[in-house]
Amino acid sequence: MTLAMGPVPAISHHQMLVFLVQIGVLLTVAVGLGRLAARVGLPSVVGELTAGVVLGPSLLGNLAPDVSNWLLPRNPEQLHLLGAVGQLGVIFLVAITGAHIDLGLLRRKRRAISWVSAGSVLLPLVIGFVLSLLLPDSLMGKASDRLTFGLFMGVAVAVSALPVIAKTLLDMGLLHRNVGQIIIGAAAVSDIIGWLLLSVVSAMATFGFRIGVLTESVGYLILVLVATAYVARPLIGRLLRTVERSAGREVSLSAIAVLIVLSAAGTHALGMEPVLGAFLCGIVVGSLGTESRRSLDSMRAFIMATLAPLFLATAGLQVDLTALAEPQVLVAALITLLVAIGAKFAGGYLGARAGRLAHTESVAIGAGLNARGVVEIILASVGLQLGVLTTASYTIVVLVAVVTSVMAPPILRRTTQRMTKTDAEREREREFMSPSL
Template sequence: MVTAQGPVPPMDGHALPLFLLQIGLLLLVATLLGRLAVRLSLPPIVGELLTGVVLGPSVLAPVLPAVHARLFPAAPEQFHLLDAFGQFGVVLLVGVTGLQIDARMARRRKATVARVSLPGFFVPLLLGVGAGMLVPGSLLVEGVERTVFAVFLGIAMCMTAITVLAKTLMDMGLMHRNVGQLILVSGAVDDVLGWVALSAVATMVTSGLQWAALAGTVVLVLVFVAGAALIGSPLVRKVMTGTVERADPGVTLGTAVVIVLVFSVTAHMLGMEAVFGALIAGILIRTSGKDVLTRLAPLRTFVVAVLAPVFFAAAGLRMDLTALADPEVLLTALVLLLVATVGKFAGAFVGAWTSGLGRWEAVALGAGMNARGVVEVVLALVGLRLGVLSTEMYTVIVLIAVATSLMCPPLLRRAVRRIEVTSEEQLRHAEFEATWNSTNELSPAEKA
């Protein structure tokens, strides 16, 4: 006989208020540092990324250890609450990003996307593998084959963080520019390739290289994209346009969130990153028409102003940059940062240049694709879980993630300032403004 279980007990009286305090503190500091970044002619995301570093083990813990221990206790369940909130935010951020991708432009310039994304992936991958073979043995995990570590490091070098790219392009008002669209789509391609490659490394660590498993992952990606285009697209369009007939715009907003979550869960169940499914969902929702997108403007505002800053800030809480006090770790970090930056920039630049793009467009693509951000932090956490990375190498990869994300905005701004605004971009900007009712004006680079 099966007896009914009692109700799940609620969260204890300490965890909930602490969680709310953490969210409020992260959002407050992220907003303040974001405003400071704007005053320094940088996008807000720069301040948001540094929030976790300031409040985490890199700054607050050494300076005020008692305060840090009280605000962010080393309790897994407390961090899991922050992680869940942050993941919800980043999934919606990428979904909102998909709403602003011009799929027609991406299809029209698919050859350019391929020429930019593929060299931008394989050049830093090969350089990273080579560098991994030369990393001092004292920084490696005992018992892990150097080849496996080197391949993992190569994957870390070639990743592009579409979450960071999306927020940066939004902050800088570049989502309507052709170069902004190319950066985002090319970054998404590299992101997918990176996670597929990571799946192969995870298999190598646990049971050796299995080509059948790798081929199966690639097939699943292709099936997912094809199914989204052939089945998901008309279904999403029908559902979303049907919500416009209702007077309550909240129905449209809630339906869009559900669609993004369903695609995210589906992608995750197929072995892909959830954010890839969210990106596909956003692209499909965009085809539903201007009326749908106008109703979703409040969602974009809330995600960009509240959920995304908390996610970027919370990710930094695991970054402990104090390990860089070791000269060997610091030197290794600087060398690998140089290899990562040169490899990613060179790969994207050469791909753009051979595609017939101008010099400054190629520079913009190289600068944008170089941002690794939280994706590389997540990758580093996976490396720790698999036992491929030591604590020192985890810190090195986190440093590369933060440094490349900070490099991206000023280089991108300088390059875009020298790219003439086309009539197509002006029309797209007018469409964005009318659709989103955004208060963002043209960036200084666009006004110049």
């Protein structure tokens, strides 16, 4: 019996060499700048994201173009190798975050989270759309009309970045705090709504507006949430209990890794982001008890020290700040940045206050949800590929992503220092910091 398909060509010697050097250089610079950021009182996520900006077209591409072209060739196959490693990092980072979600707290705080989610999405969405009406036509892509461009900018102003927020809260030791749990819960809802809206806008740019696209997206989302609660959770619980009894912790860890990857693949197959599936799988694993959570936590050191910095540095590589040299673009960028920061902060703050949270908590929530990070960069890339954005408007959206990710941690640190820890938070912290092995 013979196979119909011939042997797959191996990756070339040069491609493998470049890939390995890319990993080594990116990780070295990301960890180094992450440590530097920590020394000046910022979370390491700030330095790790900046590493990509330094090594990308904004700096290295201008100062040493030959070195940049060798290290980061604009070759799709080469870029996909690096992107795959970054995607793996974000999937496991978000899964660990989901495992430490306190579902009991979220149920008790569901009123606050609902208000925060609504405020932090709807207000920026409306203000972002209005802003787009005032921006010059030169910022609109060739495949875009004013409505599509407006909706896209509204989504860009409204989204948060769950992966970056998760890394920031982990770096700052705030994930176990009540305010951190509310921020993560609201960011998850914000991301779900954001990706849903992006799918609609993308369909409008490609096919024109169709009710069927919106109906299908909402239907898939409801299906995933129901299946997670009533099908996946009992099946995963039974599987992990069987594995833990018969094979021990190492095989249990492998099983959890497989479940996370397959969950990410499942949501991606339905047209949603892989991080949604990984996040939901992490929540399920965390809800099954301390042993399952500790098995997942045994990955944490490697993920936080290696995969997460690589993911953030890779995201920063897509940033090109040289387009801001044009005065019209710079003015539009500054206005968009101020509007995006103000609208997101106001939406989160007002939502938190409507949910009967204290002023200090509300300020922290408004600041935490402002971080847009790689989600915004991915969104900008989609807009550029679809022809909704030009290179200039793409740069503006990316600038919002970088600046908001850098400014959120200092405000979070200052506001949370005034909050007294509760007994429940201390217990959550002890569970989080307990040895995994």
